[in-house]
Amino acid sequence: DTGVSQNPRHKITKRGQNVTFRCDPISEHNRLYWYRQTLGQGPEFLTYFQNEAQLEKSRLLSDRFSAERPKGSFSTLEIQRTEQGDSAMYLCASSPLGGGREQYFGPGTRLTVT
């Protein structure tokens, strides 16, 4: 399967713990995006990379969130000192250059903070 993959698919953590999610994009795609989605809402943009460069971060993104794409391939999203409000589905998407028109989404990581 050459689609976008995300791991883990589910994560339950206690408030205050750190969590890290991984995204493996479609191999030939230069751009990688992170979104957060809560129940009844559309995906909310968090950040995106072109190759290894992080080009944009949402102003809504707390400084507890950090993302990396060290070699321009897979990406990680870390949330430090998790809060209950961080509970959501975290979606990763990728696209080729100029791909704001069509993005390919992974299945997401569902985070539950207890």
Next chain:
Amino acid sequence: GQSLEQPSEVTAVEGAIVQINCTYQTSGFYGLSWYQQHDGGAPTFLSYNALDGLEETGRFSSFLSRSDSYGYLLLQELQMKDSASYFCAVRGPGGYSTLTFGKGTMLLVSP
């Protein structure tokens, strides 16, 4: 900034035609995309309009009027598997390559 409005829910019967509307406000318009998301699944790209008019892709069509900041998704010959959430999205706020999504329209298709 970007904002999009779409109905929260639409119901229809199998074989019917349904239209899902989307109005948007954006500081810079590059195009309107539509995505489908089944419950528990990933959003999947359906259609894109950069220019005014109708784009047809099989049973799905999408329309755009830039002067009215309005678009719609038309689904024909509805099937039970079309029951899903449908999102319109505009490019930005992070420039040309990021997307801002509406809250989604849940389509319920009944027999």
